[in-house]
Amino acid sequence: MPARAERDRTVRVGSHELRVRVQEPLARYTTFRIGGPADYLVRASDRPTLELALEWAEQERLPVTVIGGGSNLLVRDGGIRGLVIVFRAAGEALDGAIQLAADDGATMLTLPATAPLSWVGHRTSELGLAGLEWAAGLPGVVGGAVVNNAGAHGGAIGDVLADVELYDLVDRRVLHWTRDALAPRYRMTELKAQPRPRRYVVLGARVRLVPGDPARLLRTAEENARWRRQHQPTGPCAGSVFTNPPGTYAGYLIEQAGLKGFQIGRIRVSERHANFFLNLGSATAAEALALLEAVQRAVAEQFGIVLQPEIEIVGEP
Ligand SMILES: Cc1cc2nc3c(=O)[nH]c(=O)nc-3n(C[C@H](O)[C@H](O)[C@H](O)COP(=O)(O)OP(=O)(O)OC[C@H]3O[C@@H](n4cnc5c(N)ncnc54)[C@H](O)[C@@H]3O)c2cc1C
Incomplete structure (x- = not known):
């Protein structure tokens, strides 16, 4: 891998400059600490930087992948081709970016995609606005939560969503999807169901x-x-790692299959919660996938249920 200085590059986009990282390991941007390199990577914590990065990608004809907190991703060891934009910000920087408007006894809140979910859960509670308390403590940002319809403790972002603002990478325009168009259901939306490279940026x-x-x-x-x-x-x-099958829990099935603590290479089924895999340090995506498939096979053999991944598996083998 080239040295850090060689991997940092400043490119010109019109009259602006943009910092681009070359061959940047994605393990640095995922909570799994797993993932091969992005050909190019830009960190964008605001919309102008995102727009600049998108313009540069168009100029260079690069496919674009946008990620947020990287907390629902398993990036394969070959990494991601084209430009990866890490679109996230620190919560405290966003106080001014949250807009409030009264709506028939309720409050409409406009949240930037970059806002950390946990911060949003705390901040809305402080403001005396109910509906997102479940988000406190959850990793990730609003963009990723919208794609995955993240939720916990009986709530989900889709329950309170009115609409989402998207950028269409094909028609190159901003548009809005209503909650109905997004069709949020258990850890799934019409955005998550789209093939990659995805067409819309939240x-x-x-x-x-x-x-x-x-x-x-x-x-x-x-x-x-x-x-x-x-x-x-x-x-x-x-x-x-897996969604819960109807009427039961993935973690329970994995535990009943005797797989708590089961390990392949440097990755292990958590002893505390069997539906979590722990990277014991420098695990590869190949090891994570081998463990995922072994768990899937064992549960299918014992219970006749094929567990479906909740995490998104992306990138090149
Ligand atoms: C310890 C732990 C506990 C968790 N507990 C829960 C839980 O209780 N409930 C739950 O629902 N999830 C949970 N998760 C998973 C995860 O935190 C959530 O799904 C989260 O909302 C994902 O957000 P993210 O920003 O990290 O998304 P990422 O992982 O970065 O991305 C997820 C998907 O969204 C896409 N994406 C991200 N941002 C954008 C954008 N701006 N525009 C277009 N596409 C975008 C990515 O390309 C990817 O397809 C947990 C994760 C961890 C590590």
Whole structure:
């Protein structure tokens, strides 16, 4: 791999400059700490930088992949061709970017795609707006949460979503999808169902929240975050590997199959929560996929149920 300085490049886009990283390991941008290199990578924490990066990709005819917190991804060892844009920001920087508007007793909130989900859960609770307390403690940002219809503790972002603002990479224009067009269901949306490279970039989301007591909402948010710390493993992982099959839990089936602690190479089924795989340090995507398939096979043999990945597997082998 070239040295850091050689991997940093400044390119010109019209009259602007853009910092691009070349052959950048994606393991640095995923919570699994796994993933081969992106040909090119831009970190964008605001819309002007995103627009510049998209313009550069068009100029260079590069396919574009946008990621957020990288917390629902398994990037294969061959990495991702073209330009990867890491579109995320620190919550504190976004206070001014959140817009509020009254709506018939409720409040419409416009959230940037870059906003960290956990921060949104805490901040809306502080503001006395109910509907996103479940998000406290969840990794990732609003963009990724919209794509995956992230949720926990009985709530999901799709429950409060009014519409999403998208950029269409084919027609090169901004458009809006209503909640109906997005069709959020259990860890799935019409955006997630699209083939790669994906056509749409999430720019923001409008959610409809109802008034609540800030002290009570904050207490719930804190309890949710604490529950997570107590019940989920810490360390490099990508959250639940599989979706829950109807009427049962993936973690329960994996545990019943005797696979808690089962390990291939440097990746292991968590002892604390069997639906989490832990990277024990420098695991490869090939090892993660081998473990995923071994678990799938064992559960299918014992219970006749084929577990479906919740994490998205992307990139080249
Ligand atoms: C410890 C842990 C616990 C977790 N617990 C939960 C849980 O309880 N419930 C739950 O639902 N999830 C959970 N997750 C998974 C994950 O945190 C969520 O799904 C999260 O919303 C993903 O957001 P992200 O920004 O990390 O998305 P990423 O992983 O970066 O991306 C996910 C998908 O969205 C796309 N994407 C991201 N941003 C954009 C954008 N702006 N425009 C277009 N496409 C975009 C990516 O290309 C990818 O297809 C957990 C993960 C971890 C590590």
